[in-house]
Amino acid sequence: MKKISLLIFCALLLGSVVFGQKNQSAKNAWWKSTVVYQIYPRSFKDSNGDGIGDLQGVTQRLDYLKNLGVETIWISPFFKSPMDDNGYDVSDYEAIDPLFGTMADFDEMLREMKKRRMKLVIDLVLNHSSDEHRWFQEARKSRDNPYHDYYIWKDGVKGTPPNNWISFFTPSAWEWNEATGSYYLHLFSKKQPDLNWDNPKLRQEMYKMMRFWLDKGVEGFRMDVIPFISKDRNFPDMDLSKGELSKILKGIVVEGPRMHEYLQEMNREVLSKYDVYTVGEGFGVGVETVLDYVAPERKELGTVYHFDHMDIDRENFIAPKPYQPINLKRVLNRWNAVLQNKAPNTFYLGNHDQARSLSRFGSEKYPKESAKMLATLLFTYNAIPFVYQGDEIGMTNYKFKTIDEFNDISAKGAYQTFLQRGLSPEKAVEMLNVTSRDHARTPFQWDDTKHAGFSNGAATWLKVNPNFATVNAKSAQADADSIWNFYRQILALRKKTPALQIGAMEDIDAENPSVYSYLRTDGKNQFWVVLNMTEQTIDYKPTRDFSKTKLVLLNYKAAKNWTLRPFEARIYQIR
Ligand code: TEU
Ligand code: CA
Secondary structure (H helix, E strand, C coil): CHHHHHHHHHHHHHHHHHHHHHHHCCCCCHHHHCCEEEECHHHCCCCCCCCCCCHHHHHHCHHHHHHHCCCEEEECCCEECCCCCCCCCCCEEEEECCCCCCHHHHHHHHHHHHHCCCEEEEEECCCECCCCCHHHHHHCCCCCCCCHHHECEEECECCECCCCCCCCCCCCCEEEECCCCEEEECCCCCCCCEECCCCHHHHHHHHHHHHHHHHHCCCEEEECCHHHCCCCCCCCCCCHHHCCHHHHHECCCECCCCHHHHHHHHHHHCHHHCCCEEEEECCCCCCCCHHHHHCHHHCCCCEEECCHHHCCCEECCCEECCCCHHHHHHHHHHHHHHHCCCCCCEEECCCCCCCCHHHHHCCCCCHHHHHHHHHHHHHHCCCEEEEECCHHHCCCCCCCCCHHHCCCHHHHHHHHHHHHCCCCHHHHHHHHHHHCHHHHHCCCCCCCCHHHHCCCCCCCCCCCCHHHHCCCHHHHHHCCCCHHHHHHHHHHHHHCCHHHHHCEEEECCCCCCCEEEEEEECCCCEEEEEEECCCCCEECCCCCCCCCEEEEEECCCCCCCCEECCCCEEEEEEC
16 A cells, blocks of 8 residues: 555656646746847857867856846857858767867856856757768768658759759759769758758657757757748749748748648657747748747747848848838837737847847947947847847947958858949948848957957957957946946846836837837836937937836936937836
8 A cells, every 4th residue: 555655656746747847838937038148159258279169168158147147048059060151060960069169068068057047048950961961971872872861852954953942152052962863952051951851760860869958958949940941842943033032932941831740740749848948040930920830829939030120121131221210110019019918029139140230220339329229129128038149248340351351151152142243342342241140250359358358379260350459348347337237237127027028018109210119017017118219319209198207227327308319228117
């Protein structure tokens, strides 16, 4: 009798551990109120003087991040890679690239994060591998190789690709393979062959790899170009006249026929068994389809992030067009309307694929004011905020002089395209100086010493922005009025204020072209955010008259009635 009750007790205990874990991914999941900080490890901190950031460098700077007030850290890929796309071309998903360190360095980094109660989100590149991955090395040998079907092949004649599919980095998405007498698909560089998710064996390999990292204690996944994993196997030509990349690719390689089936399977087999945060890189995901990924009953992903606001001042990411704040407001309001009360939203102003947000949506003429206004927007909009490394100290775009100063494969591809269109080399560099991904990748500016304290080696892999003498973490931490200290304040405010984390949001001046004025309410508390998104001084007429308000945060010394100075940002509590 005793034995039996002991057994039942153990079974109950086990059950509650297992189910307790699962339940966390439901209603009160930790990640719904978190703030994510993104690290691009190549550019964060070099610990061994080879000029390239690494995992030990990250570990050295965890206190810096803790001190800033962020808990969840997403690190861009650090897996074994030939670095054709700086790590987004993975040749071994379960190994650390020697440039970034060793598995022991990873384990130590994770241990140190956990000590500080930080969560680690790693970057999964599930759509493609490197051509140097063992699977592809096998796959390309012959048509009957057991790994052949891990990739996507199509017959054709050498020199004439099977259809008109385009790639992000090269004109055609097809590359000829001599040994098999066929083409393989690569939507990114030819060193990034697309994996064949229609093959159940490949899917199981990916799930196994995900479990490997979860079992190590990783608590989140950012999933690179996740809407790309299912392709239309009739291989229809793309309608290139649609202009916008996301429209050209839709249904054919983006949000293809079986994508949701695979996401549901992944959830069933892996994600549902762990307390794990997921964010899909939602290339091509619009408000029309987002809920298919993130509505809880769909059992797919926790969140996705979209590109809609990245399009408002660019054609297909690369050709600049003028930025207007009203367009940013419209995108943000549209997404909030669809997700509010249904599923958590996400929001970022920059990442490793984008120019610096201060240079883009703020102004280098008003670096402090505009970066603080953008931070106010980032942390008070109704979404999980993603901070990109360096934004908290006001890092700006670097002025590249010639094409040789760029590193990024996409900058080099775009440069060639611009020249073919008849642009001069100077004009091409001028365009890249607005849009290049390398702006986000210049080394983090830690202090005013050599290489901005990023590395003590002879040279850094990408040039350091010469403004490091004034723009650096050390001086920012010492200056009470710095962007960094404003981040700390607003992060602390957000942390203790549920209304700012998950409260409903309402734009109370939607048609105003320059001022964003909105409320955040959770039933108990109400906050009112007013942002001058321009460098003009504005005599503002609030659209509502609140009888009692208390100013809780401001990016200037004192508020002057309703004269909003350039990029002025205010948060009021309404009583
Ligand atoms: O980005 C996907 C993607 O759509 C980008 O290539 C985008 O088109 C471009 O950066 C805009 O300038 C992800 C990663 O974030 C990126 O770094 C990788 O290069 C890409 O996937 C391939 O893995
Ligand atoms: Ca290094």
